[in-house]
Amino acid sequence: MSKSEFVELLKKRTKQLALDVILLYDKIQKTDSTRVIGRQLIRSVTTTAANYRAACIARSQKEFFSKMSIVVEEADETLFWLEMLKDAGFVEEVQVKPLMDEALEILKIVSKARKSASSN
Template identity: 55%
Template sequence: METRSKSEFVQSLLGRTKAFAVRSIRLYRALPKTGEAAIVGKQYLRAATSMAANYRATCRARSQTEYFSKLSIVVEESDETLFWLEIMIEADIMPENKLKHLVQEATELLSIFATARKHSKATKESR
């Protein structure tokens, strides 16, 4: 991958994760006003916004070790985000059709970050 296209890809992911965080805030505001929705919603909101913030921090890593560590946090937060979306659907807090685009984006982001971490680990171990 060329430096320019890699930079564009990173910028694209920064934009996607930030947009996902904003969409997550909007979802949180739209949740039913019930106790369980508040609890699950807060957990979801923390994970989704943390994913975006930690990816931003990953882009500023000062070393390969720090990059791998921060990217591992992004993978964990991405997976947790997807988990809370699944809980919202399975517990009938929100209908699946209203969350399908967020679930799709969370799944895609998790796949991208997990692949990047795997590649980063392989690169680190080959040195």
């Protein structure tokens, strides 16, 4: 797989994760707690996708590193909020596990990309 194909695939994966999280949130019972967690979760997962796209068109290595740092932070936060939904019993593990797995995989990929960028 070429670098440009990989970049496009990761764009699709981050966007799809955002869509899947939104759809999951729409299915859960709304309480004060789930609304707070849901807002934070949707914000972090959509910020992950949006900032990855922004990193892909960065004008400099410094800008790329900055955007990727945001992506890493927001991907980790996404994972945290998914864990909170599961641990609080608001969603079944079977519903959220694939999303958590994907968020973790994306986090690992973008963390490695950011680390590579900092050493260049």
